[in-house]
Amino acid sequence: MNSKKDKYDPDTKAELERLSGKLSELNKSNPFSTPKDYFDELPQKIKANCIANDRKPLLNIFFEYIFQPKYAIGFSILFIAIISVSIIFSNQKDNSPTNELSEVSWEDILNTDPFFFDDYSEFELITTLVSQTNENLNLLTPSSEENIYEEDLIEYLSNEDYEIEILYNL
Amino acid sequence: MSVFRENKSKGLSDKEILIQFKDKNSRNYAFDLLCRKYQQQIYFHIRRMLIDHDDTNDVTQEVFIKIWKNLDKFREDSNLFTWIYRIATNETFSFLRKKRTKLFIPMHDVEKKLSNSLTSDSFFDGDEIQMKLQKAILKLPNKQRTVFNMRYFEEMPYLEMSEILGTSVGALKASYHIAVKKIENILTKD
Numbered sequence: 490m491n492s493k494k495d496k497y498d499p500d501t502k503a504e505l506e507r508l509s510g511k512l513s514e515l516n517k518s519n520p521f522s523t524p525k526d527y528f529d530e531l532p533q534k535i536k537a538n539c540i541a542n543d544r545k546p547l548l549n550i551f552f553e554y555i556f557q558p559k560y561a562i563g564f565s566i567l568f569i570a571i572i573s574v575s576i577i578f579s580n581q582k583d584n585s586p587t588n589e590l591s592e593v594s595w596e597d598i599l600n601t602d603p604f605f606f607d608d609y610s611e612f613e614l615i616t617t618l619v620s621q622t623n624e625n626l627n628l629l630t631p632s633s634e635e636n637i638y639e640e641d642l643i644e645y646l647s648n649e650d651y652e653i654e655i656l657y658n659l
Numbered sequence: 660m661s662v663f664r665e666n667k668s669k670g671l672s673d674k675e676i677l678i679q680f681k682d683k684n685s686r687n688y689a690f691d692l693l694c695r696k697y698q699q700q701i702y703f704h705i706r707r708m709l710i711d712h713d714d715t716n717d718v719t720q721e722v723f724i725k726i727w728k729n730l731d732k733f734r735e736d737s738n739l740f741t742w743i744y745r746i747a748t749n750e751t752f753s754f755l756r757k758k759r760t761k762l763f764i765p766m767h768d769v770e771k772k773l774s775n776s777l778t779s780d781s782f783f784d785g786d787e788i789q790m791k792l793q794k795a796i797l798k799l800p801n802k803q804r805t806v807f808n809m810r811y812f813e814e815m816p817y818l819e820m821s822e823i824l825g826t827s828v829g830a831l832k833a834s835y836h837i838a839v840k841k842i843e844n845i846l847t848k849d
Contacts, residue, residue: 501814508836509843515792517812520785521706528702532694535720536687539727 615646670696673739680730690730694723697740700813701747707808708751708801710773710793712782718754722747741822748805748823755801770797795845799838806831807838 505513671679671692679689701722706715725746733742759769774797777783777790785793796804805824809815810831817828824831 501810505811505839508839511843511846512811512839515788516786519703519812520783520789520793521703522782522784523702523712524782528698531698531719532691535694535723535727536691538720539690539724542724542728
């Protein structure tokens with residue numbers, strides 16, 4: 490393996506003499522030197538680095554990768570996508586009128602001038618009313634009787650002037 | 660005798676080192692042997708390209724860390740020495756590329772920077788002619804510079820160079836011949 494012969498031109502000296510007389514006359518000795526004992530200490534330093542590298546936390550490796558140009562664009566797009574999706578979902582959740590209404594009691598809804606609830610549909614107001622009533626009833630009655638009260642409530646509402654579609658959706 | 664030939668005949672054979680490396684009990688010992696066997700060759704191969712000792716030190720360590728991580732996967736269908744040298748050459752090219760993009764400078768400015776660090780290098784022991792020769796070598800494109808260093812200083816056979824650099828023997832010969840002519844011209848002008 491190590492004794493591979495160069496079948497093309499094994500004699501570098503002859504080749505150089507042929508190519509350039511000037512260069513072949515120059516001193517080929519190595520002009521570079523190293524700090525004292527450098528090569529005695531290098532294997533230990535390398536070994537220490539190898540061990541440190543083996544123990545590198547996964548998070549460090551992840552950050553090393555995402556800052557590499559070839560991965561950075563991909564990670565940036567993914568990051569922006571995650572942020573956008575989470576913003577869209579959080580907005581949907583927070584701005585839904587029913588959510589805002591959940592903080593208002595049904596007594597308030599019934600007693601307040603309808604003008605203040607212009608932004609909400611009839612369906613949203615009724616959904617809030619029903620859910621709050623259910624919550625109140627749950628606090629007062631045993632859970633086994635929950636269905637009876639709910640049915641009663643729907644029956645009561647059906648006697649009022651609400652559209653059948655709204656009642657169906659309840 | 661060149662550093663290339665001198666080191667190849669030293670100590671345990673590559674095959675013996677590989678066998679010891681595969682055994683978990685002697686793994687560290689084998690790696691230490693491998694480092695000691697090739698560290699000087701690899702260091703000076705990189706140093707001739709990067710000139711600066713600190714940069715060379717960083718890249719040399721990086722090369723051996725890569726060897727440590729990947730020696731398990733080495734398939735022995737090529738020479739271990741060739742494989743190590745290929746890693747060293749690729750790491751050196753990659754370092755030069757990173758340096759250029761990091762500093763937003765064109766290639767000829769990298770050459771200027773290397774030339775300046777050669778003048779101020781406290782670990783350069785060469786005489787005036789050797790300094791001129793090194794500066795002339797720095798004017799060559801990276802790959803041509805590598806070919807010149809490997810052939811001129813390390814006296815490496817073209818076949819081995821071909822395996823390391825992934826270039827045909829003919830192309831390497833042409834590259835070396837052109838490099839020699841360029842350097843001769845620069846030295847004659849000065």
